[in-house]
Amino acid sequence: MATDDVRKDLRAAVAARQELGPEYEAEIIEGFLERLDAQRRATALPVPVPPPANPSREKDPGGLALAIVSMGVAIPITAISANMIGPFGVVVSWAGLVGINLARSWGRRR
Numbered sequence: 001m002a003t004d005d006v007r008k009d010l011r012a013a014v015a016a017r018q019e020l021g022p023e024y025e026a027e028i029i030e031g032f033l034e035r036l037d038a039q040r041r042a043t044a045l046p047v048p049v050p051p052p053a054n055p056s057r058e059k060d061p062g063g064l065a066l067a068i069v070s071m072g073v074a075i076p077i078t079a080i081s082a083n084m085i086g087p088f089g090v091v092v093s094w095a096g097l098v099g100i101n102l103a104r105s106w107g108r109r110r
Helices: 005-020 023-041 062-084 087-109
Strands: none
Touching: 005 023, 062 087
């Protein structure tokens, strides 16, 4: 169904063709088609954009597994290091566990 703007543009193109003659016919037709295409693009429905992935959901669930394993391993490591070395051993063992988890966390950000 032709809109009023398309009809006006077509009438103007035909009038220009009558005034300028057949040697400008190709340019007149190209100009009309370009305006028609521009109007079609302006009134076209936008292409739906898929929603972004949930940034709070981790793509690799290995982080949760590492945290759980770290907590499970921390108990015996703490007991062994406290028994063998004392409080300094506990600090060193926990620093190692925290370091492993931080390294994995920073590695996932890249």
